[in-house]
Amino acid sequence: MSEKLYLYPVWVRIWHVLNALLFLVLLVSGLSMQYSNPNVPLLPFNVAVTSHNIAGLGLFLLYLCFLVLFVFTSNRKHYKIELKGLPARLIMQMRYYAFGVFRGEQAPFPTQEEAKFNPLQQVTYVVVLFVLYPLLIITGLPLMFPEVIIDNFFGIGGTLLTALLHASAGFLASLFLVIHLYFATMGASFFSNFKSIINGYHEAH
Amino acid sequence: MLGLVAYVEGQDIADNSQCLKCHGQVFYEYPNEWTGQTDRKPLNPFHHIDSVKLHTSVHKMFACIDCHSMDYETFPHSGELRLEEKYQCMDCHGGDETFAKFNFEGIEAAFMESVHYKASDERFNCWMCHDAHGYELALRQDKPIVEVVNMSNNMCLSCHDNKFKYGLLSDDEPKSINEIHAWLPNQARHFNKVRCIDCHTKVQSDILISHNILPKEEALRNCVQCHSTNSVLMESLYAHRAKESRAESGFLNAVVLNEGYIIGANRNQTLNYVSIGLFGLLVVGLIIHFMLRIIMIKRK
Numbered sequence: 001m002s003e004k005l006y007l008y009p010v011w012v013r014i015w016h017v018l019n020a021l022l023f024l025v026l027l028v029s030g031l032s033m034q035y036s037n038p039n040v041p042l043l044p045f046n047v048a049v050t051s052h053n054i055a056g057l058g059l060f061l062l063y064l065c066f067l068v069l070f071v072f073t074s075n076r077k078h079y080k081i082e083l084k085g086l087p088a089r090l091i092m093q094m095r096y097y098a099f100g101v102f103r104g105e106q107a108p109f110p111t112q113e114e115a116k117f118n119p120l121q122q123v124t125y126v127v128v129l130f131v132l133y134p135l136l137i138i139t140g141l142p143l144m145f146p147e148v149i150i151d152n153f154f155g156i157g158g159t160l161l162t163a164l165l166h167a168s169a170g171f172l173a174s175l176f177l178v179i180h181l182y183f184a185t186m187g188a189s190f191f192s193n194f195k196s197i198i199n200g201y202h203e204a205h
Numbered sequence: 206m207l208g209l210v211a212y213v214e215g216q217d218i219a220d221n222s223q224c225l226k227c228h229g230q231v232f233y234e235y236p237n238e239w240t241g242q243t244d245r246k247p248l249n250p251f252h253h254i255d256s257v258k259l260h261t262s263v264h265k266m267f268a269c270i271d272c273h274s275m276d277y278e279t280f281p282h283s284g285e286l287r288l289e290e291k292y293q294c295m296d297c298h299g300g301d302e303t304f305a306k307f308n309f310e311g312i313e314a315a316f317m318e319s320v321h322y323k324a325s326d327e328r329f330n331c332w333m334c335h336d337a338h339g340y341e342l343a344l345r346q347d348k349p350i351v352e353v354v355n356m357s358n359n360m361c362l363s364c365h366d367n368k369f370k371y372g373l374l375s376d377d378e379p380k381s382i383n384e385i386h387a388w389l390p391n392q393a394r395h396f397n398k399v400r401c402i403d404c405h406t407k408v409q410s411d412i413l414i415s416h417n418i419l420p421k422e423e424a425l426r427n428c429v430q431c432h433s434t435n436s437v438l439m440e441s442l443y444a445h446r447a448k449e450s451r452a453e454s455g456f457l458n459a460v461v462l463n464e465g466y467i468i469g470a471n472r473n474q475t476l477n478y479v480s481i482g483l484f485g486l487l488v489v490g491l492i493i494h495f496m497l498r499i500i501m502i503k504r505k
Contacts, residue, residue, distance in 0.1 A: 033432070033468050033469055034468065034469065035469075035472075036428075036429045036432050036433045036468075036469035037429070037433055038430065038433050038435070041429065045427075045428035045429045045469070046390070046428055049390055049428070050390075097494075101498065101501075102497050102498065102500075102501045103501075104501065104505070146391065146394050147393060147394060157462055157465065157466055159466040160462055160466040160471065163466055163468065163471075164473070164476070167476075168476070171480050171484075175483065175484065175487055178484075178487060178491070179487070182494075182495070185495075186498075
């Protein structure tokens, strides 16, 4: 019988599910606006705009909640990257995903109560949560109020630049979503990690 | 065409100072022979001429009496002069090769199809929108789009946001523009970046600015008609500048990017291909990874 660790407190699970739902709404509505087509609308344009704005504000507020809880709970320890020896640990983890996993090797950094993320997850989540999310928010909020955006930024239209950055960050976030979903299938069983984020208990291999 | 006016490129500004002594002022003065005093009166705002606009307008080379009766040279003006029939655009601009590129005949035909003309019969004329004393070419002179939009929308608002001018044709008061467009997201942004006529006219390829103002029920309300790669704005507001091809900058409808950005209409082709390629590679990579995992599990 596999060992179970309580890794995901209630607030993390609520934040995660709300984050996922809002992100999906943003992804679908964002794609619908960016690739709007009168003949084949993914969503009606006005629905896409309204839902994107509401979900965007929701995600912003949720992110603020996350930051507060991040600061005031012990959860932040999982995001503290030990820089010393990091490249070597990242290479080990990547090697495991690329080869070791097919040879039935043990994961080099198994999930523990004190370190629920492996080095690659840790770096990815830090980049997503503290670089990509702020970028999405910083570029997304002004696009809701485009009159605040400067007209010209070193010869490039301010709105264009903001929109390009926003769409690019959104694209990278969507790549993360796909990767995140796939790697979630690499738990003790195909669905064990999905169950974990619902019941809070991580099932070890 | 009238004989007394002729379009000459680069002609000087006509001297209309005698008329502008009164009509260029908010208050005008004249010696009253009956009382022996100098009277000071407010000028009827509808008869006021902005002399700065007049001197920069397309009609700056014309003397007032080229279009108005010579009897106006006498003051006080005869009361009968208010019955003077005014010239219409086509009286000068119709059937003349000099103006062929403007296609005034096409403009007139479109105007006669418009709700303005049909709803008011012949009472509606060109001057109700176009100020003969201050008209400037905007699109053809490549003025900034914001300026083009502002000039164009002010023509509409001069009646639709002015109960006195609106009252010349209707007993009703004009409705609040903001209220009747409450459904429009980012209203202020749209009003600054798009002309009223971009939604309220039927686009025509044979004239630069469509004059067929549609009934309000037929105005564009479908966002994607502008917010898509086949944006109608490319045939209207940006038609004159839409020479820039996507190849030059990599963007679809790139001409917009000089002064704005329209989500859905402006896409960078290179970024599109790169993002599709990256996403495809990721999905293929993950599928291969997944299949190898399945094979490994089966071998165990």
